């Protein structure tokens with residue numbers, strides 16, 4: 001049963017020391033984009049042939065207010081080095097205040113991340129409208145550079 005597997009303590013062979021990743025290993029980024037603005041902005045960047053780093057995977061959600069903090073922490077557990085959350089500008093959310101709720105959650109989560117040893121700069125919230133393809137591309141480029149300076153996500157390395 002699935003419940004039994006999750007409560008079983010890990011075997012000794014599953015414990016590993018943190019280690020430095022091989023030089024040049026690419027970083028992994030994901031971007032949660034709300035359906036109504038930011039996903040369309042990312043799409044516009046694509047159809048406009050704007051260059052942005054290919055090592056970002058986009059996950060479409062209906063609204064940033066739908067993103068549970070657990071989703072973001074789980075991404076770091078799975079080895080993602082940086083998580084970008086993109087939503088409608090304040091006042092433009094299609095669910096009225098989903099982005100405002102997301103902002104509060106993410107600011108709280110950033111404090112928690114620093115407390116538990118995950119650099120909160122690995123998580124970034126940005127507002128990107130459907131007409132801001134350039135802003136999306138520039139945000140991804142800037143975020144990638146920031147995460148490259150921080151290096152690989154050591155939480156994942158310690159678990160692998």
Ligand code: FES
Nearest residue numbers: 034063087088094
């Ligand atoms: S619909 Fe875009 S942030 Fe809510």
